[in-house]
Amino acid sequence: MDFALTEEQLMFKDQVLKFARREIVPRVQEHDLNAEFDRESWKRLGEFGILGLHFPEELGGSGADVITSVLAAEALGEAGVDGGLTLSYGAHTYLCADTIFSHGTDAQRWKYIPKLASGQWIGCMGLTEPGAGSDVASIRTHARRSGDQWVLNGSKMFITNGAIADVAVIYAKTDPSAGHSGISAFIVEKGTPGFSVSRSLHKMGVRTSPTSELAFQDCAVPAENLLGSEGNGFLMAMQTVEWDRSALLAPFIGAVSFLIQRCSRYAKDREQFGRPIAYFQAVRHKLADMKIFLEAARSLVYRIAWCKDKGRPLNHLEAAIAKLFVGDWSLGPTNDAMILHGGYGYCHEYDMERVFRDGRLAPIGGGTSDVQKVLISRLM
Amino acid sequence: MNFDWTDQDRAIKTRLNNVFHQTAREELDRMEEADLPELKTMTTGVLRNLAPTGYLRVGFGPGARSETMHLVAAQEETARMSGSLFLAVEVTARIFAGLLRGFGNSSRISQIVESLENGNLIGAVAVTEPSEQGEGQRPATEAWPDGSYYVISGRKDFVTNGPIADYLAILANIDGRPAFCLVEQGIPGLIMGPRMKTLGYRGVAVSSLQLNEVRVHKDLVMGPFEDRSALVFVCLTQDMVLTMASVGLMERTIVEAKQYSVRHQRGGKPIFAHQEIRFKLAEMLTLYQTAQLLSFRAAWMYSISDPEAETLIHCAKVFAAEASEKVAGMAMQIMAGRAYVMGNIMELAYRDAKYAALAGTTSEIARMAIADDLLRRYS
Numbered sequence: 001m002d003f004a005l006t007e008e009q010l011m012f013k014d015q016v017l018k019f020a021r022r023e024i025v026p027r028v029q030e031h032d033l034n035a036e037f038d039r040e041s042w043k044r045l046g047e048f049g050i051l052g053l054h055f056p057e058e059l060g061g062s063g064a065d066v067i068t069s070v071l072a073a074e075a076l077g078e079a080g081v082d083g084g085l086t087l088s089y090g091a092h093t094y095l096c097a098d099t100i101f102s103h104g105t106d107a108q109r110w111k112y113i114p115k116l117a118s119g120q121w122i123g124c125m126g127l128t129e130p131g132a133g134s135d136v137a138s139i140r141t142h143a144r145r146s147g148d149q150w151v152l153n154g155s156k157m158f159i160t161n162g163a164i165a166d167v168a169v170i171y172a173k174t175d176p177s178a179g180h181s182g183i184s185a186f187i188v189e190k191g192t193p194g195f196s197v198s199r200s201l202h203k204m205g206v207r208t209s210p211t212s213e214l215a216f217q218d219c220a221v222p223a224e225n226l227l228g229s230e231g232n233g234f235l236m237a238m239q240t241v242e243w244d245r246s247a248l249l250a251p252f253i254g255a256v257s258f259l260i261q262r263c264s265r266y267a268k269d270r271e272q273f274g275r276p277i278a279y280f281q282a283v284r285h286k287l288a289d290m291k292i293f294l295e296a297a298r299s300l301v302y303r304i305a306w307c308k309d310k311g312r313p314l315n316h317l318e319a320a321i322a323k324l325f326v327g328d329w330s331l332g333p334t335n336d337a338m339i340l341h342g343g344y345g346y347c348h349e350y351d352m353e354r355v356f357r358d359g360r361l362a363p364i365g366g367g368t369s370d371v372q373k374v375l376i377s378r379l380m
Numbered sequence: 381m382n383f384d385w386t387d388q389d390r391a392i393k394t395r396l397n398n399v400f401h402q403t404a405r406e407e408l409d410r411m412e413e414a415d416l417p418e419l420k421t422m423t424t425g426v427l428r429n430l431a432p433t434g435y436l437r438v439g440f441g442p443g444a445r446s447e448t449m450h451l452v453a454a455q456e457e458t459a460r461m462s463g464s465l466f467l468a469v470e471v472t473a474r475i476f477a478g479l480l481r482g483f484g485n486s487s488r489i490s491q492i493v494e495s496l497e498n499g500n501l502i503g504a505v506a507v508t509e510p511s512e513q514g515e516g517q518r519p520a521t522e523a524w525p526d527g528s529y530y531v532i533s534g535r536k537d538f539v540t541n542g543p544i545a546d547y548l549a550i551l552a553n554i555d556g557r558p559a560f561c562l563v564e565q566g567i568p569g570l571i572m573g574p575r576m577k578t579l580g581y582r583g584v585a586v587s588s589l590q591l592n593e594v595r596v597h598k599d600l601v602m603g604p605f606e607d608r609s610a611l612v613f614v615c616l617t618q619d620m621v622l623t624m625a626s627v628g629l630m631e632r633t634i635v636e637a638k639q640y641s642v643r644h645q646r647g648g649k650p651i652f653a654h655q656e657i658r659f660k661l662a663e664m665l666t667l668y669q670t671a672q673l674l675s676f677r678a679a680w681m682y683s684i685s686d687p688e689a690e691t692l693i694h695c696a697k698v699f700a701a702e703a704s705e706k707v708a709g710m711a712m713q714i715m716a717g718r719a720y721v722m723g724n725i726m727e728l729a730y731r732d733a734k735y736a737a738l739a740g741t742t743s744e745i746a747r748m749a750i751a752d753d754l755l756r757r758y759s
Contacts (some may be wrong), residue, residue: 001389001449002382030446040483067381110726284751291750292695299673306383321666377658380638380665 003302005067012064013071017131019048020079028082028208032354036166037205041085046119051093055101060117065140070250070305074298077254078261078350082304083358084208086251091160091209092116094243099169100187103236108187112167124165126156126214127237128297134161134371136171136234137179141216143172143186148223150174150186152216155198158168162212163197170216171233183233187225194219205357238316244366245319249326252362253301255355256294256330259337262351263287266341277340286336286366293333297326317379319361324372336361389453395433396457401522402429407597411583412728416575416736419585423468423502433501436473440617441682443482443504448683452624452676459628463732464583464630470621471540472496476503478617479542479549479560479602483610486599489562492547504545505560505614506536506589520633521591523552523561529595530554532561535588538739543575549602550591551611558611559603561596569594580731584594616682616693622736623675624696626704628667633729638663640718651714667703674699691753701736703744708733 005013031038045051053069055061064072076086097116098307100108100123113120133140141154152172156162168188175182188195228236239295264287266280267350277283300322307318338345345352363369383567385393411422430436438444438451451474459466477496480489495501509520521534532552542548546689548570549560563570573588604716638661641652651657678696708729714718719726737743 001385001453001680003675003677004381004684026560056500260754264754268755268759278751281748284755285747286756288698288747288750291691291701291754295677295692295695296674296699299677300670302381303383303673306381318669321669324662325665325670366717373655373659373662376662376665377652380661 003299005071009068009071012068013075015074016048016050016072017079017141019044020076020081023048024076024085025080027375028080028085029348029351029354031208032082032084035202035349036071037088037208037210038085041081042088042119045085045089046117051089051119051333052113052117053093055097055113055117057197059101060114060297066246066305066308067302069247073247073250073255074254075300077251078257080258081251082206082208082354083251083255083361084206087206087248087361088122088209089163090243090251091125092123092165093161093283094247095125095240096165096167096169098184098243099125099236099240099243100227102239103185103232104187107224112187116167121166122161122164124159124161124168125240126159126162126168126170128158129155130157130213134367136183136237139173139183140173141170142176143174143184145223146167146220149220150223150226152186152188152194152219152221154216156214156216158201159212159214160209162199162214163210168195168214169227169243170214171237172216174230174233178231180234181231183237184230185227185233185236187222187227188216188219188221192219192221205354205360207357241316241366242304242308242319245323246301248366249297249301249304249362252326252330252359253294253297255359256290256297256333256350259333259352259355260287260294262288263290263337263340283340286340289336290333293329297322297329300325316375320367320372320375320379324369324376327369327372330359330362350367385453386449389450392438392450392454393457396430396435396454399429399433400457400461400645404544408465409723411462412723414583416543416585417423419468419583420502423465423472423541423544424499426465427472427499427502428440428468429499430469430473431497435499436469438473439478439481440474440620440679441478441613442685445683448679449676452679455621455624456628456631458674459624460631461628462583463625463629463728466582466625467581467584467621468502468541468544470625472501472503472545474536474621475505475614475617476541476545476547476549479610479614480504480562482613483560483602483605484618485602488597488599489602492562501546502541502544504539504541504548505551505618506539506542506548507551507611508537508539510535510537510588518553518556519551519558521550521552523559523596523601525554526595527646528598530559530561530601532563532591532594532596532600535590537588538576538586539589540584540586540590541750543572543585546705548589551614554601554604557604557606558608559601559605560601560610562600563591563594563596567594567596580728580733580735582731585589599683602744614689616690618740619693619746620675620679620682622740623671623693623700625676626697626700626733626736627668627672627675629704629729630664630671630700630707633707633711633726634661634664634668636725637664637714640715657714660714664707664710667707671700671703672694690754691750694741694750697736698743698746698750701733704736705733 052061053064174184678692
């Protein structure tokens with residue numbers, strides 16, 4: 001075993017950290033307050049190359065490995081980038097673009113990946129429905145073949161980037177009698193007749209990431225927009241889960257690094273009873289717990305990234321364990337950070353309440369903690 | 381980055397498994413009830429069986445950079461077999477022998493190290509004193525020169541392996557500087573207290589001791605040291621041993637709880653089929669794997685002298701110790717009444733689990749040290 005990161009990986013993480021602090025963080029609080037997507041930050045993420053890190057250079061990416069991608073996502077969180085922007089980035093790059101890259105034809109790759117990697121286009125992925133979450137087989141959206149088209153009908157719920165996406169990867173039943181094997185994936189572009197955003201959802205956290213319900217009413221897409229082979233959609237969705245539980249978890253652990261740095265400085269500056277509050281053991285206890293969580297979670301997330309770099313497809317146990325741990329155990333540190341700041345922590349100016357709200361998504365999104373326990377106990 | 385064991389790591393794991401395969405589980409469990417002569421015989425027997433595997437020669441930390449990960453790979457195997465055995469062996473092979481290897485420089489000490497590596501000796505390290513010293517304070521036990529000898533007087537508490545050790549390394553204060561003096565069992569002036577009755581790890585012999593002007597030849601004295609590196613080595617090694625003990629405890633507890641939950645039926649199906657049980661097991665496995673990885677990373681950071689290594693070791697120890705208490709509690713709950721019966725593996729684990737949080741660097745002191753490091757780092 002060897003936990004060393006390469007010099008290149010460490011340098012890149014540092015570059016992302018500096019870039020994010022300089023180019024993104026100054027706008028974070030305002031956009032969170034207004035619950036609006038930050039297009040300027042998105043553009044800069046694209047220019048820096050973060051949105052297409054792991055894609056080949058010829059498709060507009062940087063050819064980075066998964067560990068580097070995870071480090072970049074962690075660095076964004078550590079810089080203080082809000083969970084909304086990192087969620088939009090995750091849904092765009094991993095749930096949408098990577099699915100097209102991994103399962104699409106050359107024509108689909110060349111058509112979409114350069115635009116997605118640069119940030120010129122925004123992507124989303126539609127799997128969850130009003131009546132189907134982790135129970136993927138029960139989705140009702142269906143696609144019917146009609147000549148050289150597929151006609152989609154149904155709706156999708158909790159779709160990150162749904163309202164702003166230029167392209168969506170949509171999962172639908174093509175054989176309702178075949179269970180998991182009857183699900184296929186389709187590329188649906190914005191403006192396709194019958195495809196609309198039925199409503200936008202207001203959320204507790206990750207507020208800069210637009211979340212929507214999507215509607216499909218006789219939405220016809222060309223036959224060549226089928227992604228991968230017919231009936232292979234469930235397996236494709238399961239592969240994206242590996243990203244969901246590695247690169248998408250990384251900003252959460254980065255956010256705890258951000259909290260530790262902020263809390264340490266605050267504890268030294270803030271005086272009560274004639275001395276800095278860092279003097280009090282209760283404050284130091286909270287700082288220590290944040291650090292213990294951070295290091296524990298880091299090992300788990302890096303392990304999934306390493307598994308993925310090694311091309312090991314069956315790492316769902318490790319992924320579920322990382323998701324469960326980051327989801328449930330991160331609640332303590334984000335809560336402690338807010339309490340450590342007292343009244344200031346409850347106010348928007350100090351970032352703590354935003355990180356607290358953003359962090360609530362960790363045990364919910366991408367499969368709740370209970371679902372992870374089902375998976376772990378099934379696989380153990 | 382590599383999360384796989386190397387061929388060398390796997391080789392030592394296999395050698396250890398072969399040793400334990402030949403040792404009946406009941407025999408290891410019998411340690412919990414053994415009296416001192418039996419315990420000495422059993423511990424020596426296991427040490428001699430372990431010697432050919434190379435386990436007793438593997439070091440830990442910056443002085444053993446290439447070996448540290450072999451060691452944690454191997455420790456996993458030993459720790460999951462028996463907590464008591466693991467502590468007795470590790471105090472001898474890692475803390476006591478590591479101290480001698482790293483800080484001893486006489487031929488007599490080299491001979492003792494050779495005997496230790498062959499499994500012929502049991503060692504103990506005596507640091508804690510009845511009048512508790514704070515961090516950075518001098519031990520009250522003092523040694524002073526007398527010709528070719530040092531004369532030591534003082535008292536020590538909670539000495540693991542104390543009553544069965546052939547040699548004890550005593551932390552003493554020589555002219556205001558720390559030193560470790562090697563004292564042979566039975567030497568005049570060494571009075572071993574009665575074996576302590578403990579909540580857990582009952583297969584480990586622990587006692588206090590008193591030194592009344594014990595004479596130790598200078599060849600058997602390590603130090604006095606100008607810095608605290610020897611003491612830091614003992615503390616960090618002890619913390620890693622306790623961390624790995626917690627990891628091992630969790631592993632054997634989860635295996636037992638899972639097997640029981642599949643065998644035992646309620647409502648016409650195995651209790652594993654009920655979410656109240658399987659969710660506990662999922663949480664237990666999550667805690668175990670998280671503690672395991674964090675411990676491995678902490679050991680690795682120590683081996684490369686990473687500036688954050690000491691903090692990571694503290695993080696790993698606090699997490700693993702507290703996780704093992706939770707896991708043992710949940711395992712007992714899964715097995716219910718059977719686990720509450722004395723001698724049951726869950727009952728044993730439940731009692732053992734408490735130890736790691738209060739031994740070595742306590743969780744409270746570790747947390748303060750972690751926070752102090754953060755406060756230094758971020759200004």
